[in-house]
Amino acid sequence: MRVKEETQDRPATAGIPVAVSAWLVPGLGHLMLGRTRRALTFFIVVTGMFAFGLYLRGRIFQLNTAEPLTFLAGLAERGVGLPFFAAKLLGMGLGEVTAMTYEYGYTFCIVAGLLNMLIMLDAYDIAVGRKS
Amino acid sequence: MTSHFLILAIFALLVSTAFALLMRQDPKEQLRFGVLAFVCFLGSAFLIGWLMYPFPS
Numbered sequence: 001m002r003v004k005e006e007t008q009d010r011p012a013t014a015g016i017p018v019a020v021s022a023w024l025v026p027g028l029g030h031l032m033l034g035r036t037r038r039a040l041t042f043f044i045v046v047t048g049m050f051a052f053g054l055y056l057r058g059r060i061f062q063l064n065t066a067e068p069l070t071f072l073a074g075l076a077e078r079g080v081g082l083p084f085f086a087a088k089l090l091g092m093g094l095g096e097v098t099a100m101t102y103e104y105g106y107t108f109c110i111v112a113g114l115l116n117m118l119i120m121l122d123a124y125d126i127a128v129g130r131k132s
Numbered sequence: 133m134t135s136h137f138l139i140l141a142i143f144a145l146l147v148s149t150a151f152a153l154l155m156r157q158d159p160k161e162q163l164r165f166g167v168l169a170f171v172c173f174l175g176s177a178f179l180i181g182w183l184m185y186p187f188p189s
Contacts, residue, residue, distance in 0.1 A: 038153050041149060041150075041153055042150065042153065045146050045149055045150045046150075048146065049143075049146045052142065055133075056133065056139070100134060101133060101134075101139065104139050104143075107143075108143065111143070111147065115147070115150050118150075118154060119150070119154065122154050132157065
């Protein structure tokens with residue numbers, strides 16, 4: 001009941017700017033909510049994981065609807081936010097299929113995106129009062 | 133980098149840290165949860181590796 005009351009205090013739209021910021025820059029949503037330590041940790045974890053994935057010759061997937069799994073992988077990678085688009089603009093993430101670490105690389109990139117989506121939802125929940 | 137174990141350990145460390153911060157509020161509980169998740173990651177990798185040992189590569 002307490003959770004419901006807190007939710008009613010703040011409209012659901014109040015969390016949208018926080019969620020969008022959290023998606024664009026990992027940890028920014030928590031920083032806006034005054035959670036500096038968490039924000040910094042999330043930034044290091046997500047961007048570090050994505051960068052390490054690229055270092056391991058991982059691939060940035062296209063949103064190819066003809067290949068459902070590739071489409072989902074590409075969607076998950078876009079969860080990283082601005083670091084993803086920066087890497088794409090710089091021509092990174094072409095993927096080296098023959099590299100031993102290729103599969104590890106794209107797994108790191110995909111998981112970094114999925115983690116940032118969870119972090120974004122967490123920031124949204126805090127912003128609207130569902131979570132303390 | 134060619135060490136499978138090191139890559140696994142880095143993956144486990146990063147994911148455990150994120151989940152500990154997302155799922156626990158108190159710093160002490162976060163540390164406990166993070167360490168437990170990290171150990172479970174490594175332990176399950178060793179267990180699966182051990183179970184797969186008899187199979188030819």
